[in-house]
Amino acid sequence: MGIAFGLLKLILKIVVAPVVLLLTLAIWICVGLVYVSGLVLGLLSTVVALLGVAVLVTYSPQNGLILLAIAFLISPFGLPKLAFWLLGKVHDLKYAIQDLVYG
Secondary structure (H helix, E strand, O other): OHHHHHHHHHHHHHHHHHHHHHHHHHHHHHHHHHHHHHHHHHHHHHHHHHHHHHHHHHOOHHHHHHHHHHHHHHOOOOHHHHHHHHHHHHHHHHHHHHHHHHO
16 A cells, blocks of 8 residues: 555656746746836836826826726736735745645
8 A cells, every 4th residue: 555655656756846846937938027027117117107297287187097907007016916925926836836745
């Protein structure tokens, strides 16, 4: 019984190893993409915020507020922060799998 259980545990470790490797590579790639997109979106959000303030003052308060809301969403405090939170959850999943199988 002990030998069969050890063999099944070894097979499970071999099967789960590529999954952990793929999760690790996906996390690294996604972190790089989020950093680069955060930089680009940060610059873009500055332009949209300035445009939103100009529209708010000169043209239409409703459209200006909409532009300011869009600027907030694409700023580093909006969608990139949500992406980092989601990447953290995927990272937690990877470590949970590793602890369950290898730990």
